[in-house]
Amino acid sequence: MPAPTCSSCHAARAALRRPRSGQALCGSCFCAAFEAEVLHTVIAGRLLPSGAVVAVGASGGKDSTVLAHVLRELAPRLGITLHLVAVDEGIGGYRDAALEAVSSQAARWELPLTIVAYADLFGGWTMDAVARSTAGSGRSRSCCTFCGVLRRRALEEGARLVGATHIVTGHNADDMAETVLMNFLRGDAGRLARGGVLGSAGEGCALPRCRPLQFASQKEVVLYAHFRRLRYFSEECVYAPEAFRGHARDLLKRLEAARPSAVLDLVHSAERLALAPAARPPPPGTCTRCGALASHALCQACALLDGLNRGLPRLAIGKGRRMLQAEPPLPGNPSQATSDPAAPQESCSCEQSRDGATLCREGGDRAGATCDLQSDVSPSE
Amino acid sequence: MASPLCVKVEFGGGAELLFDGVKKHQVTLPEQEGPWDIRNLLVWIKKNLLKERPELFIQGESVRPGILVLINDADWELLNSHLYLSLPCSNTWQ
Numbered sequence: 001m002p003a004p005t006c007s008s009c010h011a012a013r014a015a016l017r018r019p020r021s022g023q024a025l026c027g028s029c030f031c032a033a034f035e036a037e038v039l040h041t042v043i044a045g046r047l048l049p050s051g052a053v054v055a056v057g058a059s060g061g062k063d064s065t066v067l068a069h070v071l072r073e074l075a076p077r078l079g080i081t082l083h084l085v086a087v088d089e090g091i092g093g094y095r096d097a098a099l100e101a102v103s104s105q106a107a108r109w110e111l112p113l114t115i116v117a118y119a120d121l122f123g124g125w126t127m128d129a130v131a132r133s134t135a136g137s138g139r140s141r142s143c144c145t146f147c148g149v150l151r152r153r154a155l156e157e158g159a160r161l162v163g164a165t166h167i168v169t170g171h172n173a174d175d176m177a178e179t180v181l182m183n184f185l186r187g188d189a190g191r192l193a194r195g196g197v198l199g200s201a202g203e204g205c206a207l208p209r210c211r212p213l214q215f216a217s218q219k220e221v222v223l224y225a226h227f228r229r230l231r232y233f234s235e236e237c238v239y240a241p242e243a244f245r246g247h248a249r250d251l252l253k254r255l256e257a258a259r260p261s262a263v264l265d266l267v268h269s270a271e272r273l274a275l276a277p278a279a280r281p282p283p284p285g286t287c288t289r290c291g292a293l294a295s296h297a298l299c300q301a302c303a304l305l306d307g308l309n310r311g312l313p314r315l316a317i318g319k320g321r322r323m324l325q326a327e328p329p330l331p332g333n334p335s336q337a338t339s340d341p342a343a344p345q346e347s348c349s350c351e352q353s354r355d356g357a358t359l360c361r362e363g364g365d366r367a368g369a370t371c372d373l374q375s376d377v378s379p380s381e
Numbered sequence: 382m383a384s385p386l387c388v389k390v391e392f393g394g395g396a397e398l399l400f401d402g403v404k405k406h407q408v409t410l411p412e413q414e415g416p417w418d419i420r421n422l423l424v425w426i427k428k429n430l431l432k433e434r435p436e437l438f439i440q441g442e443s444v445r446p447g448i449l450v451l452i453n454d455a456d457w458e459l460l461n462s463h464l465y466l467s468l469p470c471s472n473t474w475q
Contacts, residue, residue: 003455003459003460004459013455014455014459015451015454015455015456015459016455016456016458016459017456017458017459024459027454062394218447219449222394222449223449223456225394226393226394226451234393234394234395234398235395235398236395253445253446253447254446256446257446
């Protein structure tokens, strides 16, 4: 049974059908369309202006590999320069292998690579140490919560080290859709409302972040990597089976099998959600310890690290968090990752927010901001 | 009656981890009563190549959602997913 002809070049045999349009395309026309869509996402959203120094969150996995490859192709047209920033969470047997993949990618693409380690930034707290510390606390998936918050902070640090003006990560449409489902399942109205923005404007001291692959489905990312013969690291994090995100992912995959456009439709639905006034969170202030954007007295990173250092790792998660007081740091606390004595202590004024839906009044420190808990963010692969 | 069939099966993107890390397999499918198609090829793969955690590979009669299947570099959802494999051993399909 022969495949149909590519509906773009009308010459080659089609290799796939695009989920939203139903269009049958050959491998190279599909790759061209994929790249054109990423370019459009960046230009239409004004995500990466000319002259931007872009820190690419690189994990060695398929999403960040595709992201780096595509941005490298588009860099001359956009007038941007790229730096790869990899985060070493200190997960033995997993992250070291992934970092080898990133190193060889950096060499192949001739892009500079900076690696930042949790152990250095967070006073010796590697993820393996966090997992051991949280193992007895009854909720095994909580170590992933720490990782999401700390990795965001680590990426910010790495970006600053290389003098970046913007941060990009490889989150794809499936990641975004999973996050929407997770926020619904956890009753997190605030994050649902903020979840639709293409990128963070970078309120306060946070660098602007965006996700150029946000509208690319995971399947298409995998196919792009296949047709472009990109090599990447594809093992699952050793702690991943415990993450809550796995449930959302299973549900999403079953939904997608029944209705292929469900993934993108879910993301677009979330973008159009409007919150009732009573449901909107209060505007965030700044962390009293490190000065970063925070919805409480301490930002999530400081609160989580505080809990770890006190030997009470559950303190900073869930309801217990509300009772955490901002006390002076204990001896042996991690050095403050983003301590900036000049950081403004007043509430974020948020004029840079480019989308009305996320003005600070609506609790809009974007999920990408370092201090907002975006728990169980999938390791960008 | 289907004669023996030579097929090249490749696993990637992490799927190979279920097959002892081996990405490329050259297999010979034995003679059998009915024709070889993708559905019974998957059953054969599960029985003869799969090394661990079958629930991550197969779900019901098909692959677990999220796993892509390419036949000669084309998405099987584009083709009839019950594609019949009919070339004898002198030819190989990827």
